[in-house]
Amino acid sequence: MADLFDRGDDDGPAPAAAAGPRPLADRLRPQSLAEVIGQEHVLGPDAPLGAMLASGNLSSLIFWGPPGVGKTTIARLLARETDLHFVQISAIFTGVPELRKVFEAAKIRHRNGQGTLLFVDEIHRFNKAQQDGFLPHMEDGTILLVGATTENPSFELNAALLSRAQVLVLERLDLAHLELLAQRAEKELGRALPLDARAREALLEMSDGDGRALLNLIEQVTGWTGEGKLTTADLQKRLTRRATLYDKSGEEHYNLISALHKSVRGSDPDAALYWLARMLAGGEEPRYLARRITRMAVEDIGLADMQAQRLCLDAWETYERLGSPEGELALAEAVIYLALAPKSNAAYGAYKAAMAAAKQSGSEPPPKIIRNAPTKLMKEQGYGAGYEYDHEAEDAFSGQNYFPDGMKRGVYYLPVDRGFERDLKKRVDWFAGLREKRGR
Structure with a gap:
């Protein structure tokens, strides 16, 4: 049963592929760590993972980063370069009985002198008790665990597991990395992408730092048979922009509201509007934003502008009366006003000092x-x-x-x-x- 989860290079002949060409993302999968695009801060000679490989002292790892940045690929290549048997499972589809069989198979390999790199995708989906189940097998060397997560490990993984693994942060690919990936795709396809310069840049931006998403988009545009090159307008008709990553209850939610608040406090209306738009585009509840914007008026403008709080409350009420999307303009106007208003946290500081004295x-x-x-x-x-x-x-x-x-x-x-x-x-x-x- 454990073999159902194996994704090793020594598992015997691969099953017959389905009819049709392999996806571009699979064809361009790196064959060595040196071919991985981006993540130099992790893979470089002086970076954490590069140093581990050079010393021959590879420890269990947690890869934390957004989708499409190479977490699975790097784990597979690590197994290849360290002669470990590669086993891949997903926390979404794996329960305790299946985990036991994976561990038993790893023990057999361990006794025969073969180590196992167990790659666990979406590891944060395992509950705390299931996470504890990895610990004895990590400690006795049965497995070298490499977990992948898009969520903050500090919140989603238990302390015991984190103490036995090093967390490495993988970053979304920037435009330069995406352009390099696009060039590799053109070489593989044997032709240039049918895009003008602005459309090419728009395509890279549509992928939102996700290499796999970019390659999927490229496959969609390579079927263009018309004359000339596709323009940005053509792309907007043919492709759907990848939805931005935004978890309304997760860490990204708090990162973005913090960015909005600090932009207002820093008197930057353009940055404040950008972060407001990011949250609204991600599906944030406008009433939550109305409440937080009013809090900004109370905390950071205070009595320096006696109209600020009232204006925020009026914007909140306007949204309640108009709804979306018209009412969101009132919230945007409030954000602009707050960003440009004189700032004072004297009342906020006075309240906290009085509470401490009380x-x-x-x-x-x-x-x-x-x-x-x-x-x-x-x-x-x-x-x-x-x-x-x-x-x-x-x-x-x-x-x-x-x-x-x-x-x-x-x-x-x-x-x-x-x-x-x-x-x-x-x-x-x-x-x-x-x-x-x-x-x-």
Whole structure:
């Protein structure tokens, strides 16, 4: 049964291929690590994997990266270059009984002096208990595990497995790598792609850093039999752009909302609009974005622009009334406004400082002068005694102490010299001067 999962080079004759040519992606599969396009930061002579191979000390690995960047190919080539039997399984289709048979077959090979490189695609799909099942076989040398995942291993793999494997991050292919891959495809096909310069660049961008996706797109355009070369407009008619990678509940979701927030904070409306568009194009719920945009107004604009929060709430309500796609324009306008608004996190910082002081001071009561005295007993206890009604004081400011007795006066709100807070700063400084003048 284990042989059903084997994908080794020594498994005997391959089954007869189905009629028709092999897919271009399969025909161009690298035959050595030196032929792999991209990932120099992992495969180079001084890179982690290159150093392991040079020293002959290859450890278990986790390849973390987007689809189509070579995770499976590199694992297969590692087995070839280290004389290990290559076995490939997918966590999606493999259960515990099948895993046991894979391990038993690996043990037999191990006793006969043959090591096994077990490649597990989508390894994050295994639950924690299933992941633990790999540990004893990794430790006794029965298998060398190479796992592949598109998800952050820190969140998806358990600590025990991560402690026994080195995580290597594989990156999406850039345009230069994709162009090199396109040239290899042209050499294999024996002809140039029927594209003008702009269409060629558009084709590379359509693949979104995925080499396999690029080769599939190339196969679609090579059937062009018309005169001249395909233009960008022709591509848009013939091909569907690959959907961008976006997991609304995964790490990419948090990466993109962080990028949007920091672009707003950094006063870059163009970058902020780009990240907003990326999230909307990926299917993000606009109501979530409306909530986060309003939070940006509260946290990063604060009192420097008194209109910012109201504008965000209005944009949110506009979306609720109009829906998609018209209502999303209101969110875009709010993002532009926030990016260009004066920035201040003074109120946010003041709130956090006040919360920290409140937790530290415990249950200290207010001073008696500002406590209500609705009963005779309370009045006899001094509640409200000595309270000065501010409206009757000079400048409508008594300067009394409103902090608990014995607690040092806190200074939490430190307005910046930007936007409307410039005026608020003048007021804070003025009241502080009056308090000092009156000895309070």
